[in-house]
Amino acid sequence: MITIPKWTDGPVPRTTTARRRPPSRALPRAVALTVALLALVGVAALSLGEPTLGPVRALGALLDAGDPAHVVVADVRLPRALLGAGCGAALAVSGLLLQDSLRNPVAGPELLGVSAGAAVVMTAVVVLGLQVPLALAPYAALLGALVAGAMVLLAIGATRDPEHVLLVGAAVSAAGAGLVVALVGLGTEGDVVLLFRYLLGSLAARGWPHLEAVAPWIGLGLLAAALLRSRVATLALGDEVATGLGVPVVRTRVLALVVAALLAAASAAVCGPVAYVALLAPHVARRLVGTGTRRTFWVAPLVGAALLVAADLVCRLVLYPVEVPVGVATTLVGVPALLLALAGRRGR
Amino acid sequence: MTASTPRPPTPPSAAPSIAPSAASSAASAVSADGAPPPAPGPSLEAVDLSVGYRRDDVLSGLSLAVEPGTVTALVGPNGSGKSTLLTTLARVQRPRAGEVRLRGRALGDWSSVEVARQLALLPQSAVAPAGATVRELVEQGRYPQLGPWAMLRRRDDAAMERALSLAGVGALADRRLDSLSGGERQRAWIAMALAQETDLLLLDEPTTYLDVRHQIDLMDLVGRLRDEHAMTVVMVLHDLNQAARYADRVVALRGGRIIADGPPAAVVTAEVLREVFEVEARVVEDPVTGRPLFLAL
Known part of the structure; x- marks a missing residue:
């Protein structure tokens, strides 16, 4: 029924003279590299700390319930590493969706009000002494994050203008940050701990219940992002080009925002507003496999996971026995890395 | 269907004809001896x-x-x-x-x-993503042909190569768009539209x-x-x-x-x-x- 123009049946010309990095091979290579990196960081996260175990010993203790180190490896370090990996992946994909669908390289979930929404709820729970059982705390934070995200999405309406999305998101985030400060002001000195446990972004003292609470949301979000990725890729070329390619632009952008908000909310619910992972991981992924959401989707979550697990590991060890909130580390690493990336981009 | 195998043009940027007058005034004649309109x-x-x-x-x-x-x-x-x-x-x-x-x-x-x-459209509002290469741009033209899992298959690669060559940007395929001249960049966009086939x-x-x-x-x-x-x-x-x-x-x-x-x-x-x-x-x-x-x- 569809007539194919005749030139499409012709022989395939060899156009490329210097194929330094054919995309077909760059992607599997980057995936292998980042998986290896993540595995390495993961084993380190299981092994290091107090007590420090060799990697073989740590993996052995994980499987052997009779090992004295089994509890610390299997019930403390493993869920924490998995949570770091899951949240890192969620943040990375959230940032990727936002950056490509809004055509803004510095867009991130911070600008959707999602992190602020979760922070407001968690602060309120602690400062006002609300009776929320520990097991339900992640859900409360998730609710706050989703409400804030929904507010931004409703305020935007069916806009065609990506700039508008960022402005509304920044306004809601600022309002959330103000609320957090106001709530902390109501509290006592004892509540300062909250700052370290949650508001700066932390993975300390998280375990299987936290992981169980958010894993389904993260899984759902990643699956939805996988289905959206090639549509989102076309949005990066401009709304008219995307429409010309047959993509429903407004619907795709709204879906991308919803999925990004869901992923960021799941992450913020358990580990607070971890800064810069969402911003940085997509840029690292683009360095590895080039632009195009269809490919970067496979690499960005692995990068984000490795980043967050590694940052958490460093925070756990550097001032032992005191833990530095992981959000501090991601900020300290994220800002110079981002500046370097921007400088390198302009220089070439 | 009756068309003789269309030879892909030799690298067009190499030798642009100086006097296209003959070709363009004889345009109707050329299309008449080609395949009849489908x-x-x-x-x-x-x-x-x-x-x-x-x-x-x-x-x-x-x-x-x-x-x-x-x-x-x-x-x-x-x-x-x-x-x-x-x-x-x-x-x-x-x-x-x-x-x-x-x-x-x-x-x-x-x-x-x-x-x-x-039908392929090249609007004026087209935006090149920061840091994208010509090939990454042209790849987007394959969106309408992609399967449900959106993986590029061999025929997508072939279509992209043909589009790159036809638009005369084959040699620039791995260059970044922001490193190209205005004319080269416009050809890259045309290649993107051509990749839609x-x-x-x-x-x-x-x-x-x-x-x-x-x-x-x-x-x-x-x-x-x-x-x-x-x-x-x-x-x-x-x-x-x-x-x-x-x-x-x-x-x-x-x-x-x-x-x-x-x-x-x-x-x-x-x-x-x-x-x-x-x-x-x-x-x-x-x-x-x-x-x-x-x-x-």
Whole structure:
């Protein structure tokens, strides 16, 4: 029924003279590299700390319930590493969706009000002494994050203008940050701990219940992002080009925002507003496999996971026995890395 | 189907012909000995089309039928509705009244992806993602053909290679767009549209901001797409002399209506120029091409 123009049946010309990095091979290579990196960081996260175990010993203790180190490896370090990996992946994909669908390289979930929404709820729970059982705390934070995200999405309406999305998101985030400060002001000195446990972004003292609470949301979000990725890729070329390619632009952008908000909310619910992972991981992924959401989707979550697990590991060890909130580390690493990336981009 | 195997053109940037006059005046003859047009009747048709933003109608009751295998130029002053007509033909803009027909069927009866498999649009609003290479851009043109899992298959790679070569950017495939000249970048975008493998190509002011040499290269490419690949091209052009030189048909718009429509010699006349552009001009015969050439008085 569809007539194919005749030139499409012709022989395939060899156009490329210097194929330094054919995309077909760059992607599997980057995936292998980042998986290896993540595995390495993961084993380190299981092994290091107090007590420090060799990697073989740590993996052995994980499987052997009779090992004295089994509890610390299997019930403390493993869920924490998995949570770091899951949240890192969620943040990375959230940032990727936002950056490509809004055509803004510095867009991130911070600008959707999602992190602020979760922070407001968690602060309120602690400062006002609300009776929320520990097991339900992640859900409360998730609710706050989703409400804030929904507010931004409703305020935007069916806009065609990506700039508008960022402005509304920044306004809601600022309002959330103000609320957090106001709530902390109501509290006592004892509540300062909250700052370290949650508001700066932390993975300390998280375990299987936290992981169980958010894993389904993260899984759902990643699956939805996988289905959206090639549509989102076309949005990066401009709304008219995307429409010309047959993509429903407004619907795709709204879906991308919803999925990004869901992923960021799941992450913020358990580990607070971890800064810069969402911003940085997509840029690292683009360095590895080039632009195009269809490919970067496979690499960005692995990068984000490795980043967050590694940052958490460093925070756990550097001032032992005191833990530095992981959000501090991601900020300290994220800002110079981002500046370097921007400088390198302009220089070439 | 009867066409002899179309040889992909030799690297076009290597030797642009200096005198395209013979080729372009013999255009109709060339397409006549090629394959007959696949479907009789217009490939794209606007029927009684009205399009507007808010209260004002940009186009009102406009009808236009585009014949397959031709190059049509839309000309007119700023705000005449020529870009709106182009984007409406491409289903980007919804008409208020009337309809656009693709192969005789209303655009609304096709799914958006089916339309994108038959009609490629290069709008002016195109944005190159920061840091993207030519190949990454061209890959996006494969979106309408991708399967449910959106993985690129061998035939997608083949289509991309052909599009790169046809647009003359094969050697630049792995270069970043922001490192290219304006002319090269425009060709990269054309390659993106060609990767869609459509019969119909809609271009919005493809030569704006290009220097003379790149303008000529681009127009020659449009001529080749029609002559060697039986493509149908509709483009908005700012430069009336360019339209007269390269198009088979010139459509002059003003205030959302078609003022004149026909072969260049019939449209590029002193009277039409006065009515459409409010320009007093003398029209002479271009000594190189034999097409009309206007000189403002």
